[in-house]
Amino acid sequence: MNRQQQRHRQLAAALSSEFKLHLEQARRILSTAATGQVSREDFSAVLRSLHSLKGASRLLGSDILAQIAHRAESHFIELQEEALNPNARPTIALQSVHWGRCRAILDELEDAAHQILSAGDSSEGSSNTKSQEQSASLTPPTLPQETSKIEHDAVARVQVQDLMMLLELSARVNKNSNQIADLVNETCLLPVDPREWTDKDIGSWRNLVGQLTRASHRLSEFSASQNLNCEQILTVPARDFLGGFGRMVRELSAQQKKSVEYRSEGLHIRVELTLLQLLLEQLPHLLSNAVHHGIETPEQRALQGKSASGLVELIIETTIGHLFVRVRDDGRGTQLTELAERAKATLGGEFEGPSQELPFVEGLSSLADANLIAGRGLGLSAVRSQIRQRGGELTLTSPLNPQGGTLVEIRLPHGSWSRSVLVIRAAGQIVALPSNKIRRLASVRRNQAESVEGIPVNVPHICDLLDIPSDSRTPREGQEFRHFLLFDSPGQEVWLEYDQDLGTHQMVVHPLPEGPWPVKMLKGAGEIDGLGTCLVYHPEFFTSVRAKLDQPRDSHWLPDLRRGRILVVDDSAVTRLLLTSALEEDYEVFQAVHGNEAMKVLQSTPIDLVLTDVQMPVMDGIELLRNIRNHASLRDLPVVILTSMNQPQEQQLGLDYGANAYLLKQEFDRDTLTKTIERWLTC
Amino acid sequence: MHINEPGILAERAQLLRLLHHPASYIPELPSTLRFRCGSQIFHIGISLLQGCSNCRVVPVPLSPPWLRGIANHEGSYWPVADLTGQFSEPKPDTEQIVVFLRHRPLGLAISEILGLVAAQAPQGPQPSQRPLGTVPGFIVLETLMDGTRQIAPVELHRL
Numbered sequence: 001m002n003r004q005q006q007r008h009r010q011l012a013a014a015l016s017s018e019f020k021l022h023l024e025q026a027r028r029i030l031s032t033a034a035t036g037q038v039s040r041e042d043f044s045a046v047l048r049s050l051h052s053l054k055g056a057s058r059l060l061g062s063d064i065l066a067q068i069a070h071r072a073e074s075h076f077i078e079l080q081e082e083a084l085n086p087n088a089r090p091t092i093a094l095q096s097v098h099w100g101r102c103r104a105i106l107d108e109l110e111d112a113a114h115q116i117l118s119a120g121d122s123s124e125g126s127s128n129t130k131s132q133e134q135s136a137s138l139t140p141p142t143l144p145q146e147t148s149k150i151e152h153d154a155v156a157r158v159q160v161q162d163l164m165m166l167l168e169l170s171a172r173v174n175k176n177s178n179q180i181a182d183l184v185n186e187t188c189l190l191p192v193d194p195r196e197w198t199d200k201d202i203g204s205w206r207n208l209v210g211q212l213t214r215a216s217h218r219l220s221e222f223s224a225s226q227n228l229n230c231e232q233i234l235t236v237p238a239r240d241f242l243g244g245f246g247r248m249v250r251e252l253s254a255q256q257k258k259s260v261e262y263r264s265e266g267l268h269i270r271v272e273l274t275l276l277q278l279l280l281e282q283l284p285h286l287l288s289n290a291v292h293h294g295i296e297t298p299e300q301r302a303l304q305g306k307s308a309s310g311l312v313e314l315i316i317e318t319t320i321g322h323l324f325v326r327v328r329d330d331g332r333g334t335q336l337t338e339l340a341e342r343a344k345a346t347l348g349g350e351f352e353g354p355s356q357e358l359p360f361v362e363g364l365s366s367l368a369d370a371n372l373i374a375g376r377g378l379g380l381s382a383v384r385s386q387i388r389q390r391g392g393e394l395t396l397t398s399p400l401n402p403q404g405g406t407l408v409e410i411r412l413p414h415g416s417w418s419r420s421v422l423v424i425r426a427a428g429q430i431v432a433l434p435s436n437k438i439r440r441l442a443s444v445r446r447n448q449a450e451s452v453e454g455i456p457v458n459v460p461h462i463c464d465l466l467d468i469p470s471d472s473r474t475p476r477e478g479q480e481f482r483h484f485l486l487f488d489s490p491g492q493e494v495w496l497e498y499d500q501d502l503g504t505h506q507m508v509v510h511p512l513p514e515g516p517w518p519v520k521m522l523k524g525a526g527e528i529d530g531l532g533t534c535l536v537y538h539p540e541f542f543t544s545v546r547a548k549l550d551q552p553r554d555s556h557w558l559p560d561l562r563r564g565r566i567l568v569v570d571d572s573a574v575t576r577l578l579l580t581s582a583l584e585e586d587y588e589v590f591q592a593v594h595g596n597e598a599m600k601v602l603q604s605t606p607i608d609l610v611l612t613d614v615q616m617p618v619m620d621g622i623e624l625l626r627n628i629r630n631h632a633s634l635r636d637l638p639v640v641i642l643t644s645m646n647q648p649q650e651q652q653l654g655l656d657y658g659a660n661a662y663l664l665k666q667e668f669d670r671d672t673l674t675k676t677i678e679r680w681l682t683c
Numbered sequence: 684m685h686i687n688e689p690g691i692l693a694e695r696a697q698l699l700r701l702l703h704h705p706a707s708y709i710p711e712l713p714s715t716l717r718f719r720c721g722s723q724i725f726h727i728g729i730s731l732l733q734g735c736s737n738c739r740v741v742p743v744p745l746s747p748p749w750l751r752g753i754a755n756h757e758g759s760y761w762p763v764a765d766l767t768g769q770f771s772e773p774k775p776d777t778e779q780i781v782v783f784l785r786h787r788p789l790g791l792a793i794s795e796i797l798g799l800v801a802a803q804a805p806q807g808p809q810p811s812q813r814p815l816g817t818v819p820g821f822i823v824l825e826t827l828m829d830g831t832r833q834i835a836p837v838e839l840h841r842l
Contacts, residue, residue, distance in 0.1 A: 429744060466744035512753065513788040515762040517746040525741075525753060525760045533741045533755050590747065601747060 019113050022049040026076070026106055030099065043080040047073060053109075068112050072105040075240075100241050100280055107244020111262075114250065176219040183212050207678050214564075214586060235508070238316050239267035241276040245287055249312055252291040259309040260295050266316030268529065270508055271323060275390070275412055279325060282386055285379040286327040286408050287312060294331025294406050304403060306330070318420070318506050325410040333399030333406050334359050359396055360384055380408075387412065421507055421536060423528065424485070425500040426462040427469070430534050434523070435504055437539040439488035443481040455484055459495040465545045467604065489543045496542060502531065509536050518606060519565070519588055520544075564681045565590065565605070569598040569612035569624060570642075575665075579611065579642075582670050587677070595619025599627055602634055608681055611673075614643040614654065622657055629658040638680035642668070715833060716782065717797040721767035726833040729799065733785045740779045740792060751792040756783050763790040766834075 029046040032038045050073045057065035079102050187208050190201050197205070246262045253260035271279075295310035302308060315326040339358040360381040384394040392412035399405055420435040442455045463469075483501060487494045509524040523536040564587040568579045571593050580589045590605060592598035596619040598610065610628065614621035621641055628634045641654045644665040651662045661676045715726040716735075740752040740763050751765035763781050781790040 429742070468744060510760055512760050513762065515743070515746070515753070516750055517743045521745065522743070525755070527755065532739055533753070533760075535741060535743065535753070605745060605747060 016113075018053065019110070022053050023106060023110055025049050026072070026102075030102055030106070038083055040080075040084055043076065043084070046076055047080075050076060064112055065109070068105065068109045072102070072109055075101045075105050100277070101236075104239070104241050104244040104280075107247040108239070111244065111246035111250070114247075173219060176215050180212060180215045180219065183208050183215065203679070207675065210678055210681070211586070235270035235272055236276065237267065238269050238271045238276060238279075241280050242283065242314070242316070243267055245283065245314060248284060249287055249291060252288060253295070253310075256291060256295075257297060258291065258295050259298055260291055261309050261311050262314075263311065264314040264316075266318075269316050269318055269323075269506055271316075271318075275323060278386065278390060278412075279410075282383045282410075283314070283325070283327070285383050287314070289379055289408075290327055290329040290331065290406065294329040294333070294404075296332050300332075304332075306403065323412045325412070327408045328400075328406070330403070330405050333404030334396065356396070359398075420504055421509075421528075421534075422485075422504050423502040423531065423534060424462070424483070424498040425502055426466065426498050429463075429466060429468055430502065430531060431462060431466075431498070432505075432507070432526075432528075432534045432536040433485075433539055434536070437488050438485055440486040441501065442484045442486070444484070446480055446482050456495050457482065457484070457497075459484065459497055460546065461497040462542070465496070465542055487539050487543055489539065492543065492547070494543045494546045496546070505529075505531075507534065507536075514588075516590065516605075564588070564608045564677065566677065567592060567598060567601055567605075567607045567610045567612075569593075569595065569610060569616070569621065571613065571616040575613070579673075582673065583677070586674070595621065595624030595627070598624055602628070602631075602637070607637065609638045609640065609677055611640045611642055611677070614641060614645050614650070622654065625654070625657045625659055640676055640680065642673070715800055717800050717831070718782065718793045719795040719797055720765075720791075720793050723766070724797065724831040725766065726800070726831060727782070727791075728833070731785055733783045735780065735782045735796065737778055738781055740781065751779070754779070754781050754790055756781070756790065759788070761788050761790045763792050765792045767792075767794075 026046045026049060029038060029042045032042060050069055054066050054069035054073065057069055079099065187205070190205060191197060243264075245264070249260055249262040290312045295312065296304070296306070298308040301310065311328075311330045313326070313328045315324075315328065317324045317326075336356075336358055339361075343358060343361060380394075380396070387394045387410055390412055392410060395409050395411075397407045397409070400407055421432040422435050422438050422441075423430060423432045425431070444455055444457055483498050484495050485498060487496075505528045507526040507528050509526050511524045512522055515522075518541065520538050521541045523538050525533055525535050528534050566583055566587045567590045568576050568583075569592045570576050570579070576591050576593075580591065583589050587608075590601055590607065592601050594616040595612070598612065599619070601607065602610070610624075612621040612624055619627075621643065625639055625641070628637055628639060638660045639658065640661040640663060641659045642663045642665060643650075643654075645651075646664050654662050660680050663673065663676060714729060716729050716732060717724065717726050719725075734756070736756065738754040738756060740754045742752040743750060743762075746752075749764055749766075751763045753760050754763050755761075761781075761783060763779075779792050780794070780796065781792055783790045
């Protein structure tokens with residue numbers, strides 16, 4: 001052993017002994033905190049311990065341990081803030097949220113340390129000594145009594161900026177609601193019988209319908225944003241609560257003289273706090289069952305040809321609308337025949353229900369002898385009862401294979417904040433699409449020239465719809481297949497080509513502020529492990545643009561899917577800003593300082609109407625108008641001239657070149673402008 | 684030590700964050716942030732800023748040329764503008780220093796932070812405030828003695 005190895009070993013040994021002291025201290029403070037009798041000095045001590053642990057882990061070169069210790073520090077700081085805040089409501093609920101996190105993180109810390117130190121110890125043949133030390137301090141896995149009391153009184157910690165965002169959204173929702181109410185009142189002023197309507201009435205009615213549609217769309221968007229914000233506040237990574245069961249399984253198995261490996265998956269998934277509270281209470285029963293009733297002793301496993309060490313897994317998954325929590329073991333499985341015999345003896349007769357219900361019969365256990373923590377036959381039925389109270393279901397499948405194995409699956413209704421998205425690559429862009437809006441994915445060989453098995457191969461590429469340069473998606477060498485997706489859009493079959501499938505992921509979709517991108521293009525954005533920030537697109541955007549490609553110019557944007565997009569062209573910043581402020585409530589407004597720039601915007605952004613000045617540098621309004629009318633795809637775009645040039649011949653010139661309306665700045669009023677815009681937008 | 688080293692940046696970002704809280708206002712604090720965008724140097728009042736960080740800016744298709752993309756800033760997604768005017772170049776999806784504004788959800792992609800400096804005297808009589816190139820929403824407040832320009836988001840000053 002060289003000097004470096006010797007130093008590492010000394011450090012590991014020191015860390016091992018320190019660990020025990022630090023964790024004991026932290027758990028003691030945690031117990032005291034649960035009762036509300038904890039002092040600042042206590043917290044200072046535990047924070048010093050955790051900090052020391054973090055430093056030692058770094059010294060040892062264990063980033064994992066250091067990170068977990070760091071997270072533990074953060075959780076304890078949060079607990080300290082809540083527990084010692086004189087202004088906070090002194091409820092157990094507040095404490096329990098952080099209490100649960102602290103408890104889980106300490107267990108996770110011990111779990112990670114155990115794995116790392118065991119790996120080091122095993123090479124030195126000292127793992128048995130460690131196990132014996134741990135066995136000596138075993139306690140039955142108990143949960144804090146407080147957690148069962150706080151389900152309906154849970155308190156979430158909310159960032160002030162999140163609250164402000166919610167308030168702002170509420171204000172916008174209210175404003176839109178009021179606007180809708182006003183518009184509805186205005187419609188009441190029209191004659192009851194439509195046959196009596198004049199042309200003016202019809203114009204007013206169309207105007208009102210247009211405004212109502214836009215207001216209701218905005219209302220819907222704001223409400224959706226509000227929901228997403230609330231959901232984000234209410235969720236935390238499952239790891240914060242459920243990350244520490246490894247220790248419990250390890251201790252139980254040691255107590256039972258069994259060897260069990262514990263694995264967990266999906267702890268990064270964000271889950272609603274109240275569901276985590278429920279699972280924090282119920283999962284120990286299921287894991288305990290797996291160890292006590294499922295996994296056999298090493299001797300029994302050897303007789304069955306199994307490995308000496310059993311496996312218990314906790315797997316968390318989400319689908320749209322549901323959270324799945326699975327506890328799986330490779331033990332002997334549920335012996336239904338044996339249970340039926342016990343039922344006959346215990347109940348004094350044959351069990352009348354289906355045999356699959358036997359494991360849920362109260363008072364019936366697969367263990368002959370009951371002890372403090374297992375064999376009393378109450379666990380599974382109580383857990384299922386709790387799950388059902390939350391609208392969920394618990395199912396047990398056993399045996400999973402000829403050698404046994406048990407799978408307990410919990411399905412709970414889950415909020416819609418965590419969404420399943422299909423992530424694809426289109427040239428350099430990563431595109432995320434809601435999975436439930438994709439009906440089919442298909443791949444065909446690159447040399448296939450015609451439709452195959454109903455997959456049309458001559459369809460637009462997503463890059464075409466997003467205006468991504470085609471040279472950036474030259475097929476890579478060896479890229480043999482082309483990939484296609486079919487949107488699940490009612491009434492139409494929309495296939496698009498893309499470059500690469502990056503898989504289905506779960507992500508929290510954050511709403512985006514209004515930005516200078518097409519309305520209804522982006523649903524939001526979020527983070528995906530390994531891919532970073534991803535934009536989530538509205539599938540309807542692609543279907544509507546696809547429809548546009550198939551149709552003549554006059555239906556270039558589906559009006560029911562978007563607010564109007566106005567391009568304001570004026571060299572005066574003040575005029576641009578005045579117009580923008582007058583219009584931006586009802587439309588999405590883009591700006592350009594002269595005609596040349598306007599043409600660039602028009603070629604990169606779908607615009608519904610151009611509002612332009614005449615006298616401008618570089619390219620004036622008349623030249624811009626001529627360019628628009630001569631452009632193949634823009635020639636039908638409505639153009640309204642707003643200028644101070646009030647001579648009749650100047651007005652005639654503008655109209656001759658194809659302006660749809662000619663307004664004078666001297667006579668400017670907002671209503672006239674809005675009515676003119678509405679008229680040409682709805683034409 | 685280069686001014687863009689992470690330690691320096693972190694200190695500056697911290698300083699800017701402090702400004703968010705009136706209680707931590709430091710009277711002698713320099714009043715503008717001097718930064719470089721491409722070959723141009725700008726100033727912006729630090730009271731107009733919320734923070735500054737290194738973050739990944741993701742380009743958004745079908746957006747105007749002045750928009751560099753969106754960036755995740757402390758859990759929220761912000762549009763990020765590009766003042767350089769190098770619009771013909773493809774927008775890279777890379778790590779980028781971004782200064783985030785207060786009062787409006789917008790970040791500015793910048794090439795380098797040059798320092799926090801006291802406001803300088805303007806050079807001669809100033810023309811009326813004028814727009815900044817093709818990036819909407821920004822105006823040049825004044826041209827400073829060294830020829831650099833102090834900018835501001837327009838909503839705070841006009842209309």
